[in-house]
Amino acid sequence: MQAYYAARASEYDQIYLKPERQSDLRAIEQWLPAVFAGSRLLEVACGTGYWTRFIAAAASSVLAVDAAPETLDIARERVPAGKVRFLVGDAYALLASEPKCDAGFAGFWFSHVPKSRAREFLAGFNAALAPGARVVLLDNLFVAASSSPISEQDGEGNTYQARRLSDGTVHRVLKNFPSEGELRALAEGLGTDVAYKSWSYYWALTYSTAAS
Numbered sequence: 001m002q003a004y005y006a007a008r009a010s011e012y013d014q015i016y017l018k019p020e021r022q023s024d025l026r027a028i029e030q031w032l033p034a035v036f037a038g039s040r041l042l043e044v045a046c047g048t049g050y051w052t053r054f055i056a057a058a059a060s061s062v063l064a065v066d067a068a069p070e071t072l073d074i075a076r077e078r079v080p081a082g083k084v085r086f087l088v089g090d091a092y093a094l095l096a097s098e099p100k101c102d103a104g105f106a107g108f109w110f111s112h113v114p115k116s117r118a119r120e121f122l123a124g125f126n127a128a129l130a131p132g133a134r135v136v137l138l139d140n141l142f143v144a145a146s147s148s149p150i151s152e153q154d155g156e157g158n159t160y161q162a163r164r165l166s167d168g169t170v171h172r173v174l175k176n177f178p179s180e181g182e183l184r185a186l187a188e189g190l191g192t193d194v195a196y197k198s199w200s201y202y203w204a205l206t207y208s209t210a211a212s
Contacts, residue, residue: 013048020146024199028138032105033058035136035206042101042128044091045109049075049084051138055105056083063098065089092121094128104128104135104209111139111176115156118178122190126209135191137205142177146201150175 016025032051037058046052046064048071056062062084066072072086089095091109104125113121129135140147151162151172161175178186180196183205187194191207198204 013050016050018146021201024201027199028202028204029054032136032138035134036103036105039103039134040099040101041103041105042094042098044094044104044106044125045112046075046086047071047108049078051105051107052084053079056080059083059103061085063087063101065091065094067091092117092124094124096128098128100128100130100133102130102133104133105138106136107138108140110137110178112174113176114158114174115176118186119190122186126190129209131209131211133209135207135209137183139203140175140177141198141201141203143201148175 033054036055039059041055041059041062043052043055043062043064046066047068049064052062052064052075056079060083064072064075064079064084065087066075067088067090069088072088076086087095091106106125110118110121125135126133142150148161148163150159152160154160158174159176161173162170163173164170180198180203183196183203184194187205187207191209192211194205194207196203196205
């Protein structure tokens with residue numbers, strides 16, 4: 001996955017140009033910053049900083065983590081220095097040495113987490129946050145007319161897409177599309193005030209980490 005996103009870095013944001021998704025994107029761009037107003041935010045898998053720039057305008061500070069230096073280079077150019085600190089890191093092993101933030105965001109990452117590691121990721125994410133932190137997971141709904149086709153499914157129920165980059169290479173990419181019920185079940189015991197929100201092409205799950 002890291003190699004794929006490193007290779008895709010320069011063309012990653014093309015996904016946000018699909019005409020049919022523009023109304024949803026404008027709505028989310030308005031909704032998301034308000035959720036994190038005034039917070040100290042940990043963003044996991046920030047990629048090219050597409051969402052970081054909107055969040056940074058409202059948050060008091062942002063620690064943005066991604067595994068691919070290539071995408072972080074683009075993010076640093078996109079987001080003005082000051083509020084945001086970018087860090088190469090592993091979403092499954094977030095640094096315990098960092099101060100705990102009071103909000104967390106993972107945009108378009110959770111769909112790449114294998115079903116067998118979903119609970120592990122959420123537990124680790126929560127552990128990197130302060131008690132009572134507000135968390136948002138944002139990702140894609142599968143819409144046949146707009147989404148890349150599912151090319152295969154493994155024994156655990158993980159689904160995959162075959163994605164072709166501009167250099168002609170084809171990459172097998174894990175891309176899951178969990179239902180609202182699956183997401184709520186995963187959050188059970190890990191968070192309170194769990195809520196699900198959806199648009200035509202995207203979904204969001206919000207919750208607060210358990211208070212100490």
